[in-house]
Amino acid sequence: MVKTGIHDWFGYRIDNEERFKLIREAGFNSVLFWWGDEYADYVGDKNFLPGLARNAGLEIENVHAPFYKTNLIWTESVDAEDIVKRYAQCIIDCSNHNIPTVVIHLTNGDTPPPPSLLGLDRIKYLVDLAEKKNVNIALENLKRPEYLQFVFQNIQSGRLGFCYDSGHENCYSKGTDLLSMYGNKLMALHLHDNDGTGDQHRIPGEGTINWDIVVRKIKKTTYRGAVTLEVTNEFSEMYSDISAQEFLKAANEKIKMLFI
Template sequence: MKIAISNHFYAGTELSVDKLKTIKSLGFEYIEFWTMPPHINLNDEKNIDESLRLVSNSGLIINSYHAPIFKLRDDASSREISYITEIDEKERLRSVDLICRSIEVMSKSGSNLIVLHGDMKDKKRLKETKESLKKSLKEICERAKKHNTLVALENTERELPVAELKRIVDELSIENLGLCIDVGHANVFENPVEAIRTAGNYLLNIHASDNDGISDSHLHPGSGNVEWNQIAETLSQMNYQGSFTIEVKSANGIEGISLSDIKRLLKMV
């Protein structure tokens, strides 16, 4: 199992050598790269090169990357969600194009794993939303295949539990499509251990954070009520060899999220 940390840790602030050195000092070799401003501007080739060089010069390796979840705006604080589940075809295609752009850009980093959301804009039109999702996944996976990239669909909605996401992945039967189980989301919507078991062989990545089971607060693992002992046991039973990515907030500090802390949590030491 490859343990990484997301630079979402510094979401909303510019990346810097010092910030990446802090991540490196925690013992991590791998990161999941957050492909949104102000960390990277997918429309600016100079910025793209500078951002990827910054990571490379820090000694960190981009193991996976998170697809954009917001529409690109000049104002990095803009938070208008980009939905690949859009029922409006023009908007859906814009969202797909944005994700495909991130695949094209991040292929330069050497990473071959993208994590993306299937967030729902219209939860009252579940059937149409799922059809849009399936259409988008086909298009994204086709583009990703050209870059030898795996696509991991993340559990982000109560209306689309992991069992339903697995059914969709089963139905599509696309060789480079799998799942990313966000433990924090699962702890709010369902049971994290069962979610991981349900994903089974489709499991490509895990997003690890903690919470109180009510709000997705991205607490450090071990700070909420997630049963990490059970998760560790389940991953061991599955002989899971994929990625395990810490996705927490810098506001909570760095205490308790070093690589050695996470290995102890997962009973790897």
Template sequence: MPAAGFIASTRTLRLPLAEAVERLYDMGFRRIDVNYANLERSGVDDPSVLSHFRWALLTAARLGADPVTLHAPWEDYFLLPLGQGVERALAEARLLLDMAYSYGVEVVVFHPLPAKHVGSHRVEWLNKRIFSALAEYSEREGLSIVALENASRSGPWNRLERLAALIRSVASPRLRVCYDTGHGNLNGYSPGRAAEILGDMMACIHLHDNDGTRDEHAPPGTGAIDWSQAGMLDSEALKRVVLEIDCMAEPRVCGLHIKAAEAAARLLLGPGG
């Protein structure tokens, strides 16, 4: 069971990002995941993304909340700067990493670039080039951990074996995995199997469930995931479990959904599953 408690994601509340941080705090959540999904839903344009992240992190600092994790923009966000060269994309990622660390974020989660965007012939080379450089920068400057999330559908990063091989090839303590339980389930991985493949590469966990066909972001225990061996997940990662569930209701009701998901997670991640 997570020693430091669960992390509530702003993603669950369909509000602007900074407002979602404030509402989670008012609901009693102190450990928060600052998630790009809120910016996408609010229609924030790319040039304004970093300023919105900064305002949300300032809000957390003002309230005394702990922004443990930050979900970087989806991979599409980095394609435009990447078109100007790898160094331009890296500069954008470094800006985000600098800002996140300055507000106490422990882990910044990125989606690795999929083959459909960058080509199957260079997908592994390009991701290794970008994330090894970002991990080296983080290690040199003592910044937040960089964690790559397993994809829901896009190859090759929907396969945990491929993601693990990428992390091993970089061999940096600053580059790890954020294991997404729902994405794993869509690709045939149980939490127990993920633990066997990823081991201590995990820095955090995105916890949600689904029926095995759609990325529902449903509360844990309400879908088809086999949680029986969830206790095998890395003990350090279990200290950063993000309740990344979706809710279409008003914020007060969604707050109750997070509380219910938290209660279910305590049962499912405890000793013996």
């Protein structure tokens, strides 16, 4: 049986308890969270979210660490340690909440600073912490996939792996075949579609991704977690004017159909 998951934000402003109830009623098994405080005025204290989701019958697949100023991790900036501390706190929070994986960005934007040994040492520190806390770090593909290669070539750990973002590959690095390169390290999925011109987070089938190929490659990996969507109705041309219930049902039916 295919287990499915979805990011708890999918484009509709709904009370947290109702949100998780609707997600579960649509047939999803798990959720992933944004693990920052930027939206505290709306979602409240993020530390309450895991309990609310579990009360609704959902598992927690992973959390997404904030990536504001993440490029500093490669530099000698005095603020770089703040980024390390932020990521370290995400790892600690995952351990405290019994969440298996934190998803991390290695870069942000089009022109990050070059990869450095200093940055690598900081990532090694985070991996060491993750090993001690029994938490996985999944590095997400972005605009510059060579940073993944740099880290994976220099750090080997059962707690360090890959988060495959289908939308990012399609609009930022089409043709790189990241699942063939890092499928043996796959720890998390961010599945969504786009037309190749931008990061639109559409339901699969509403873009130009060849899902037959993507699904086949995912099935060849050792990944056994939920097939997890990171979609919203905000840039959709097919699903923008429907209710939250209808959107969730359509999303879950589509991803299940692809992976059955």
